[in-house]
Amino acid sequence: MDTVSALHNVSKQLYDILHNDIPKDERDGHIASIEELITTRQTLIDALKPPYTVEEKRLGAEIVSINKDIDERLLQLKNTIKFDLTDIKKRKQSTNKYVNPYRSLLTDGVFYDKRK
Template identity: 45%
Template sequence: MSVVAELFHVTKELYELLHQPAGKEQRDETIEALQRLLDERDLLIQKLQPPYSEEEQELGMQIVSLNEEIYEKIQELKRQIQFDLKSIKQKKIANRNYMNPYQPLSLDGMFYDKKR
């Protein structure tokens, strides 16, 4: 099997992994599989050397089209993770304020009257 064909199979596997619905509970496993496939794909890309046959060029075009969709799905996954981290941070702040409502407040913005 040529390097281009192996690269196509790994790219296709990556595409299918990203199109499977994954809940928050399975996100860590999905990210680990994603990282493994990206590393494998990186090694295959480094092994690529021209000249390419017509069949390999056709596979290359399919790889490029899959790459665009893979990129969009990875960006979507990144946004979901960022949103979850932001909501966790907000919950943490709300919990801290609930547990200690009389904590010293910030003095920024206070006005002191200096009349004599």
Template identity: 45%
Template sequence: MIIQTFHDLTVELIAVLEDRTIAERDDKIERVTQLIDQRDELLSQIKPPFTGEEQQLGRAIMLLNQQVDRLLNLQRLEIKRDIQEINKKKKSSNKYTNPYESLSVDGMFYDKRN
């Protein structure tokens, strides 16, 4: 049953997104991408008419999808925050290595008269 497999993949996706023990973020992102791709393939195969059990699973999947969206947004915000921190560290590192780079040349007078 395709809907049951889709449901199981959704539950697994939520488990991966909530798992804080995965040390490498790249591994986690790769697994999430695999699960989303698998779900996408199954989604194209789901066609009506649906049995009563499939309709119940569909409703459960809709609720789980809301949770997946929330977790993916949290993951995106975490990555965005880390990128901002890295950029801030780069900027402060550059100021340390070349402290006079960002000085303005305020007060300079340029006389255009000949």
């Protein structure tokens, strides 16, 4: 199998994985498979060498269009993960405030007497 068709197959697999809804509890496994496909894809991109046949050019055009959609979906996935991390951080802070409500109030109510 030539490099362009292998790259097309890997890009299509990545496209399919990114278009499936990923449950939060299975996200780590999907991210690992996405990283593996991206690594394989980069290796294939590095191995591309011209000249290209007409069929390879057609597959290349398809790969470029698939790549635009892959980039958008990866950005959406990144933003979803970023949102989840900030949500977890907020929950953790509110839980800590609930467990020890006086921890952050140590400097409140301090009076400095400047009389001599």
